[in-house]
Amino acid sequence: MGQAMPHGAFRRLVDEHYAQLYRYAYRLCGSAETAADLTQETFAKAHAQFSQLRDPARAKPWLFAILRNTYLQQRRQEKNHREVPLESLEQPAASDIADDPYDVNPQRLQEALNELPEMFRTPLILFYFEELSYRDIAEQMNVPIGTVMSRLARAKSYLRQRLTIRPPSDERRQ
């Protein structure tokens, strides 16, 4: 803490952003417990570095960036994180397409997110959360906006395939 803590300002920061940060953390890691830890750790770091936040209007991307970096740090320490390369997914056969492709199953959605490499998962989550602009996402990931868009397109394509293929339980019923 480089300076005296503006307690009220930081309290507002927590009140305004904790819920959405938790949702982002949950979708990133797929675990309620880890998401709560990540959110707490994010605010603890933000509290310690609050003097570095020059523009309060940029608090949201700042917090999202801290959370993502914290998540990446923790994940580097894990050895057994499972991700699949996007190329490994085959195109679904026509008969495998679910009757209502837009009836998204929450569990299958999280499974699909967990399988995505982080570089694709983050822009996808942030796109659907509509919390950050594309410029903010690009800055946070330290890549050009065009790269964000191409990753988003590939991630959406993967997600569409994972969510529209009929799950094995459906096949057994028929």
Next chain:
Amino acid sequence: MNCSTIRSLAPFFSRHGELSDEDRATIEAHLAVCPSCQGWFQREQEFDAAVARVIQQVEVPSDLPNAIWRKIATQSRRAARMKVLRVAAVASAVVLLVALGWKIWTSRPVVDPVQWAAWEDQRYVFTYNGSRESAVEFFARSGVKTFVPYDFDYTLLTRLDVVAVEGTPVACLVFQKGPNRAKVYVLPKRRFRVPRGELAAATGSHCTVEFAESSREFVLVIVYFGEPNRQLFMPPGSIG
């Protein structure tokens, strides 16, 4: 714009503020005349809406704000403790350095004019009344355990001194006869290694150095200025 370009802009089109009014108008104009893109856009929007609806459905734990504040409080206490420890460590290092400096500064030998005068007086008295006994008494008072050789003419004694040779206090006697002078250092063998057998000698540009056995424990280093002849400094009538 062609269909491919129009479709690549879909993510921007779906979000307010990401596209200029001009580009938005161009896309809308294209969709109005392109049923294929119109259908594609509609499917994209339906899919995105379905995913967005589910992806944001995450139940937030009700006690999360309290957990956040507890975490911040714990971290703040830890940071404060670390700060105190850092300050204490720096302060300890400074105190230690100051104490060490002070110790070194105050441990320098005290130069006392009264002591100095007494010492000079003592040396003057002993050399003026030159005798072997006076030399023995001088070195005893000076606290130097040494041996005072017998075979010198102590009426020629002009100076007694204690000098440091390689850090060891050593007795030094100076004899003068006319233009010839002999400085005699008495080295304890337990502190210095000396050549065995025939003792070494060397001649410099101004002096000649000679080692001489004196006793079982001491060896003499005699430095001659002038004629390097020990006989000159022996008592009259003695045989070298």
